Amino acid sequence: MKKQVTGQGTTQAWVWVLALIAAIAMPWVFYNYHTGRQSGFVISMLSQMGMMSILALSYNMLLGQSGLFSFCHAVFFGIGGYATIHFLNLAGGGALPLPLEVIPLLSGLSGLGLAIVFGYMATKQRATAFAMITLGIGELMTTAALMFHHFFGGEGGVNSNRVIGHSLFGFKYGPAIQVYYLILAWTVISALLMLYLTRTPLGRMANASRDNFERVQFVGYDPRMVRFLQFALSGFFAGIGGGLYAITYEIVTFDALAAPLSANALLMAYIGGSAAFGGPILGAVLITLLQSGVSLMSNSWLVYVGVLFITMVMFAPQGIMGLLAAHGPIVRAGRFGRLLVPYLRVIVPALVMVLGFVGVVELASFLTIGAAQGKSLVLFGSKIDEHAVMPWLAAFVCLAAGTFWFSIEARAFQRVWDGLMAELKPQRSIA
């Protein structure tokens, strides 16, 4: 038993090492030999994935690990960003003799400082009251960002130049690829530190107070103190993410601390899977892909994110990581092969259903936003008239037929799945 557990742990560690190697190699996969440069789009997307991973992981210190629903997490990301712009300006002017590589540490400390102040207020409560207070904090800071021009620069935000001419390794950090590797390094450091935290007394008591805050008191801990420390530390890491954001874009506006980004942190942690440590990274990668990839192709990408979120909440509350983990026993028993055909049989109708849904959404969107932008819907090189009946009919038929077909196949899949689970059960109880 014990051996098996460590075996799983090592497999997981290897998956993450491979993911890291992929992250290092990715810019060179999209290397353009004509221009002799990496793809700017890919690098910017990868950079975004890095900082969003930090944001989502730090958010999950609250959501998944402590059972706290925060609606103001972006505040600490944002303050890290704003502070970093000022640090960069100071460093560029020679007043702050620090290499660029360590500036994210200061960003983290800025996040920590603010999280100590707000955490003191919010963590007096838990559950719904806590969520309400954080909602208030989020609104408060958004307003403050627009009011106090000196620090936040109003609507235009504040900007700086990341080329401060001071580096530990002699990099200039002009080219985006260098910044990407800086982000990657800080992402790995932050993720490892956060993983470490989950294996300390505080991290464990945060889990305990998530499960049963009352019992925590009767083993000698003050659950409020546990929440406070966990909140403050999560603010530290969010601040690091914000610092990297500032270094990348060299401008920070109130978007970096406003509610939509807080909601994004929640989406990423939840969709990726808040029960597993690495889940939020998956969520961050997926949401960033949707955000940067799909948003190029479609005006309605937010609709897809929203539908994905609702689907996950309804059918896979454990997130993507939970879905993957559910396959663990089947794969280990060597019976995954028996799921292949059933999977194929649900995926085909699912694709038809999704196609129909996308068709309806896109037709609707081109009828309204697209028309206003003077764009038209082009599919496989031919123009599609969103006022004609045929495209609408085709989309609706796809959606309806796909949904019907899918519901039948999904039930069949469920039977196969339950059968497999029943077969595996006796084995598991022996183990």
Next chain:
Amino acid sequence: MTDTALSLRNVNKSFGPTEIIRGVDLDIRKGERHAIIGPNGAGKTTLFNLISGRFPLSSGEILLDGTRVDGLPPHRINRMGLSRSFQITSIFHRLSVFENLRCALLWSMGYRYSFWTPLWRQRELNEKTSLMLEQLNLIWRRDTPAGLLSYADQRALEIGMTIAGGASVILLDEPTAGMSNTETDNAVDLIRRVSKDKTLVMVEHDMKVVFDLADVITVLVYGQVIASGPPQAVRANPAVQEAYLGSLAA
């Protein structure tokens, strides 16, 4: 300072206009096994909630080893050496059995809120936790999430978490409720083992368990102590027979 572990002085508790505990005076000596019995709604669990700091008193004093503890939050009282279990199992259901016990040990071993100590390298802590697992007969359930344990195992874990921190005064709230006869025997055995050299106070409905374990029995009826003393004396007390043991004595 004294040989009194726990002392209640004229303790009162009302919820709104309803008086639940009415002037309870009680002295529990060190090392004593003390059972509190009484009909449903007599206020036994409420009394535990007052002693452990879960509810504030309406009036009166509670002293633990001669120090006043009423008005202190539960975690402070716990740190002073008083630990309690719950009638409705109260464990960390998503954490493994091992983690549950380790959480119960952390504070007493001085880890406080440390976020820099790696748990997996704390040899003494982990050995102590494993020892607890053995004592509780839960070694085969080490990595099972506590929420998935059988009822009897959860009750054993509940008792284990209560005594893990090495508290000198242990309050057990109906430790054998809902158990089969064999399970009850095992639980009594476990309680006897783990409460050695400790002060034990328990609320219990099972008279067999009470007479098996207790040195002193206190009978609580409608928030008042109507009798307190050695089992034989309490059994013979006419007021008790009338109020509570009536059917048994007949």
